[in-house]
Amino acid sequence: LRLDHMRRLTDDTGMFQFGKYSLPDRSNGYCVDDNARALLVALLAFRVTGNSEALRLASIYLAYMHHAHCEDGAYHNFMSYDRVHVQEEDFSDDCIGRSLWALGACWQVSPDQGARKLAREMFERTAHLAPKLGPRGKALSIMGLDAFIEGGEVPGWAREMLESLGRDLHTMYQNERTDGWRWFESELTYDNAMLSLSLMKAARRLEDESMMDAARESLDFIEELCFRDGFLQLVGNEGWHQRDGDPATYDEQPIDAAAMVLAFRFAFLCTHDRHYLERMRESFSWFLGANRLGLSLYDFATAGCRDGLTRDGVNENQGAESTLSFLLGLLAVIDLAGESLPDHAEATAAIG
Numbered sequence: 159l160r161l162d163h164m165r166r167l168t169d170d171t172g173m174f175q176f177g178k179y180s181l182p183d184r185s186n187g188y189c190v191d192d193n194a195r196a197l198l199v200a201l202l203a204f205r206v207t208g209n210s211e212a213l214r215l216a217s218i219y220l221a222y223m224h225h226a227h228c229e230d231g232a233y234h235n236f237m238s239y240d241r242v243h244v245q246e247e248d249f250s251d252d253c254i255g256r257s258l259w260a261l262g263a264c265w266q267v268s269p270d271q272g273a274r275k276l277a278r279e280m281f282e283r284t285a286h287l288a289p290k291l292g293p294r295g296k297a298l299s300i301m302g303l304d305a306f307i308e309g310g311e312v313p314g315w316a317r318e319m320l321e322s323l324g325r326d327l328h329t330m331y332q333n334e335r336t337d338g339w340r341w342f343e344s345e346l347t348y349d350n351a352m353l354s355l356s357l358m359k360a361a362r363r364l365e366d367e368s369m370m371d372a373a374r375e376s377l378d379f380i381e382e383l384c385f386r387d388g389f390l391q392l393v394g395n396e397g398w399h400q401r402d403g404d405p406a407t408y409d410e411q412p413i414d415a416a417a418m419v420l421a422f423r424f425a426f427l428c429t430h431d432r433h434y435l436e437r438m439r440e441s442f443s444w445f446l447g448a449n450r451l452g453l454s455l456y457d458f459a460t461a462g463c464r465d466g467l468t469r470d471g472v473n474e475n476q477g478a479e480s481t482l483s484f485l486l487g488l489l490a491v492i493d494l495a496g497e498s499l500p501d502h503a504e505a506t507a508a509i510g
Contacts, residue, residue, distance in 0.1 A: 159488060161203060161212060163462030163481050164196065168215060171241060172196075172222030177476040180460045187238040190226050191253045192478035193219045194260040199482050201260075201267050202489045213270065220264060220273055223257060224280065231284035233257065251291045255298025258284060262302035266309035274309075281306060285316070288323060293330060293342055294349055296323045297356035304359045317363075324360025324369060327353065331372050339401050340379035346399040350380055351417035358424055370428070377421055381437060390415065390444040392467075410467040412455060415444045416483035423490050438494070442487050456484055 167174045167182050173196045176183040200216035203209065226234045226243065234243035235253045261284070264277035281302070288299035303320040306312055330342045342353050354377035361370035383405060384391055392414040393399045394406035422438035425431070440448065445463065447454040453472050455464045462476035463484035 159203060159207060159485070159492060160461035161200075161209075161215070161485070163457075163460050163476060164199070164215065164485065165211075166460070166462070167478055167481065168196070168218060170218065171237075172218060173478050175478055177462065177465075177478075177481075179474055180457065180462055180476050183475075183477075184239040187236060187244070188222065189237070189253070190223055190233045190235045191250065191256055192482065193222045194253075194256040195482040195486070196478065197223065197260040198263050199485045199489065201263055203485070204269075205267055206489060206492055216264070216268070217270070217273065219260075220276065223260070224276060227280055227283070229283075231287050249287070251295030252298065254284060254287050255291060255295035255302070258288065258299045258302030259305065260302070262305035262309070266305045278306075285319060288319060289326075293327065293353055296326055297353045299323055300327070300356040300360050301352075304363055307363070320360060321364055324357065324364060324366075327357050327360070328369050328372055331357070331376060335372075335375075340375050342376065344401045346380065346383070346393045346405065348393075348395065348398075348411060349413050349417050350393065351377065351414070351421035354380065355417065355421040355424055358421070358428060362428060374425065374429075377425055380418075384418070385437070385440070389448045389450075390418065390441050391450050392418075392444070395466075407450070408467065408469045409473070410444075410449070412445065412463055412466065412480040412483040415441055416487040418444075419487040419490050423494055426494070435494075438491070442491050445484050445487065455480070 167177065172188045172193045174182040174184065175189050175192050176186045197216055197219035200212045200219060204212040226237065232249040233253055235246055235250050236244035238244060258281060261277040261281040265274050265281060268274050288296060291299065300320055300323050303316055307316050327342065334342055334344060354373050357369060357373035361373055392410040394408040394410055396408060397406035399405035418441035419438055422434045422441060426434035426438060445456045449467055451467060455467065455472055457464065457476060460476060463480040465473035465475045465477050465480045
């Protein structure tokens with residue numbers, strides 16, 4: 159576990175969105191979405207290593223999110239390098255959902271009581287937006303609510319909201335499901351396994367067997383689609399995968415591989431079925447060359463992750479989303495491999 163490139167992409171304001179090769183690309187500034195990812199990774203890295211540098215980084219990312227937070231609970235998602243908020247027409251589902259996940263985890267696992275209190279205040283200000291979000295926003299919100307509840311001393315509405323969002327996802331699945339298409343939507347796009355993972359999270363929290371069956375069935379569906387020729391082949395972003403169509407081959411994205419790692423890991427924890435454990439390992443191996451082109455996306459020199467698997471190579475830029483996706487996957491694997499954690503159950507819930 160190395161945070162070299164994570165530090166490289168971070169200044170005293172926050173984490174830059176993009177990299178130009180292995181260097182931060184200041185021209186595109188910062189966003190809440192990536193700083194929320196970074197907060198989650200930094201907190202979990204601290205839990206694994208006890209490294210005070212990870213905790214210092216976490217304070218930068220939380221402070222960035224606080225500065226971008228609006229009174230109504232939404233965010234100014236984007237900020238230029240000269241610290242000017244970029245006006246958006248509407249808030250991003252992913253931004254809201256991912257912020258709730260990171261803030262819930264901060265409330266749950268941070269040793270800094272001031273950071274916990276701020277994270278809770280921000281969480282409670284934003285949570286009311288979760289029911290308005292689309293499938294991925296709701297899925298990420300479930301992850302946050304589950305971590306928030308695990309942190310204890312939370313109001314009853316948190317469990318009620320998690321149940322409501324879980325029911326929403328379950329209903330979406332039931333409405334779209336056919337014998338040949340076991341999914342929540344009429345197409346597979348990005349971060350797909352996060353939908354299955356969050357429904358499993360809700361099902362376990364609510365002890366709902368029907369919901370758990372649907373979650374596992376959806377995970378088995380994307381497993382059938384994405385494991386071909388002995389390795390993981392993700393749905394490409396140039397066309398995605400429409401119902402009754404064929405999946406796009408490229409570009410494959412690190413965010414999708416990380417979601418597969420987390421989903422298979424949690425499926426193993428729920429079932430103790432070692433098949434899921436093996437799929438988790440194979441999903442993580444995608445980063446290291448067990449993929450369509452046999453190329454490593456992880457850069458062992460920089461400790462960064464390249465931005466995607468293209469038609470005939472790798473995208474050489476090493477941005478925030480890809481690097482943080484790799485680190486989140488790595489932390490999940492390390493945790494399950496039995497590395498020392500002060501409170502295994504607590505960290506397990508935060509990771510997903």
